[in-house]
Amino acid sequence: MFAELNELLNASPQRPEQGKFTLLRDTRTDGSFLVHHFLSFYLRAGCKVCFVALLQSFSHYNIVAQKLGVSLTAAKERGQLVFLEGLASCLDMLFGEEEEEQAGQPRPLRFISESTSDLRALFDFVRTSLAPAAGDAWPGRVLLLDDLGVLLSLGASPVAVLDFIHYCRVAVCSRLQGNVVVLAHGGEDSEDEENELVVTSLCHHSDLILWAEGLATGFCKDVHGQLKIIRRASLQPGGERDVLQTYQYKIQDKNVTFFARGLSAAVL
Structure with missing residues (x-):
């Protein structure tokens, strides 16, 4: 996880918030560093995580997580992480044997081989993965999905x-x-x-929006983009105005640094 981002969000793995829906959005840039942050954050917080990874392989996420001090392999072995590798699941649906489901193997992405785009099987996978069990001591439950647009691309x-x-x-x-x-x-x-319809709808129902944007001026070696942090205060009782903060950032090998717009060390 990225300590500076935790400070901006007033978040700590020792006291993770509960009951929140967070939308990660990116425009003209890659916002995947936000996914890696939240994955490592919630694993460090001791939460049970269901990670629906539709974009990259397990090895990719594990390599990045190791740089952030977290082992996804160890998390899976102790039952803290339930990982759905979308790439492999799609191949199984298209080229695998139909007997797999009859043998007890779940097929959460089976909608891609059906005439309807019913995501009930995927929801059942999430619900079952995060359902409390006897002797379960995880302090929280988290669903992490990367990324939503892939479901639209799959039909x-x-x-x-x-x-x-x-x-x-x-x-x-x-x-x-x-x-x-x-x-x-x-x-x-x-x-x-279709994607814009989904994203716009989710913005109206999110408690927190982290919107990574590429620079309007194009590529810069020392400033990789800007991050809008939108806290949806209007969703809370009282109807207060949303709170917007904007920072610029630079992605490093094992960290991301944030600073106010125009205050990069390279500029100053």
Whole structure:
């Protein structure tokens, strides 16, 4: 996890918030560093994590996590991490044997081989993975999804994706008092109308939005982008105005540094 980001969010693995839906959004840049941050953060916090990884392989996430001081392999072995490798699941659905499901192996992405874009199997996988069990001592439950647009690319409709997120919020945030963190790509100038519909809808239901954007001036060696932190105070009783903070950042090998706009050490 990135200590400076924790400071900006007033967050600590010793006291993780509960019942929150966080949207990670990126435009003209790669916001995956936010996914790695939250994955390592919640594992350090001792939470049980269901990671629906649709974009990269397990080895990719594990290599990055090791740089941040966390072993995904060890987390899986002790039952703290349930990892769905979307790439492998898609190949199994397209080229695997149908007997796998009959043998007791779940097929959460089976919608890609069906005529409807029903994500019920994926929701059942999430719910089962995070369901409390006898002797379970995990202090919290977390669903992490990277990234949502892949479901649309695989054939799921925007309505099915939004329904899936809604049921996950109810099951994880409301019933289990856990957290849901979702990465979605897209910007105001995107031509993907379905993706923009999903992202815009999620913005209205998020407790916290972290929006990574590329610089309008283009590439810079010392400033890689800017991060908008939007706290949805309007969702709370009283209807206060949302709180917006904007920082610029630089991604390093094992860390990300943040600074106010125009105050990069390279500029000063």
